Amino acid sequence: LRHSPIRAVLLTGAEIDQVAGLLTLRERQDLALHATPATLAAIADNPMFGALHPGHVTRHALSLAETFSPVAGLSADVFTVPGKVPLYLEGDNPEIGESAENVGVELTGAGRRLLYLPGVAAVTRAMRERMKRADAILFDGTLFTDDEMISLRVGDKTGMRMGHMPIDGPEGSLTALSDLQARRIYIHINNTNPILIEGSSARRRVEEAGFEVAYDGMEIVL
């Protein structure tokens, strides 16, 4: 019989990158889907996600005020992060700000903490407090430089306009996260980002600063 080992899914937003994978989990197998009310609404409004049979895929609204346990032995704490609503739901002038449309997750298990932050426009004081106590931080690595997509002529938006702070530069994450003890791993890396190319100067910069670059199939042991 067909089977998936995935028992629970926690969404940090409804951006296509975050939710399209649900369409490959649309079998009749029990699955708990956790997301903020804003993200659950985006999914409920889209008829394709009706294929996630409600008798098997239970929707759970995340509270920003409470820690919960998605699977035994693991607790999750969800918090807002400066960012943006999903591209396909934005209006003409989307604001970059903190809302339940874009959250981060702090996972705790066996005394270890991991932060998952795929969409970050800025590092707040509250985020810094969480990062200081984390053992690993999976951090938004969308672009290396803010105007990367414009200078490569593959887009007309800066990273900040898309809700992503760059890696490089005085406002970049390489500087903002430089003094942390945690393993720092870049995720959500756009295909224009030169850190994807082994041996590139951008990749060396990141590695020499002690950051890692995530890859498909990566396992993280803490």
Add this chain to the structure above:
Amino acid sequence: LRHSPIRAVLLTGAEIDQVAGLLTLRERQDLALHATPATLAAIADNPMFGALHPGHVTRHALSLAETFSPVAGLSADVFTVPGKVPLYLEGDNPEIGESAENVGVELTGAGRRLLYLPGVAAVTRAMRERMKRADAILFDGTLFTDDEMISLRVGDKTGMRMGHMPIDGPEGSLTALSDLQARRIYIHINNTNPILIEGSSARRRVEEAGFEVAYDGMEIVL
């Protein structure tokens, strides 16, 4: 620079299996998207597909009456096939019938003909005429037996209810396509279908009847 060799996409319907892959083609690269007005409407109604930038992904409404050329050297002829509207757009009692929601394609190039028929509830006389002149037929192989999903307890629908004729049985495609000269290749195979298991009796039945079972990365030379 990022690049995809895909220049044109022809959709035979708006079922998730047919359209979800578009979400991985949502870069700013020129792409022609061909579909019937019914399928284009399903995509236009879904905000996620707005990510296919209209300045780069041009929508082309397919006429059922005209042959067209999606890329140089290839002509395509689209025709209705007995089947069903997409699951996520169906009402309480979807009818199985012929409409522009579910089409087949006859591709012609260098004097060779290939038929692509991923959703087939029944073989009509018009389809038989096309099949007789084809060099290869990619045919709906969703289920081996009509009640397969029910007897495996992974679903409550028959294949016919889903708009797919089974492979086996007096009403099945193994019999319906038995006298054709073309290469006959099963595609769109559900993960409950035992023809996926090499050496299974179902797989042997299919192979001994001269049918092939498609696989990821298959190349077909005619």
